[in-house]
Amino acid sequence: MLNGIGGCTIAEAKANISYAEVLAWVAYRDKYGSLSFGRRLELSSAIVALQVNRMNGGKAELVDFMPHAARAEVSLEQALEEWA
Known part of the structure; x- marks a missing residue:
């Protein structure tokens, strides 16, 4: 369901x-893009935030404004070391 x-x-x-x-x-x-409404909204907001950041001389990347986006791949071994 x-x-x-x-x-x-x-x-x-x-x-x-x-x-x-x-x-x-x-x-x-x-x-x-994603089928998730939340992720699509997050992307839209991140684009606006990035433009504001760049207009004020910032050097942020789009992913900096997307807390739910994966930044990098983590191996199983790395995850076990960091999260255990």
């Missing part, structure tokens, strides 16, 4: 989706 609203479970959706449909969704995400 989708947030208790209805629809199928994740397992059912995975079982019923075709490879062609997966490719279509991947192409959509590549063109338009």
Whole structure:
């Protein structure tokens, strides 16, 4: 169920989706970005913040204004060392 609203479970959706449909969704995400409204809003806000920063002589990067964006890949070994 989708947030208790209805629809199928994740397992059912995975079982019923075709490879062609997966490719279509991947192409959509590549063109338009995340399907998450929160992430899209975060990106829009980050773009505005970056422009304000640059107008005031700042040298920040877009990711600096996106707290939920992944900054770098972390190996399993690094994660275990840092988080254990």
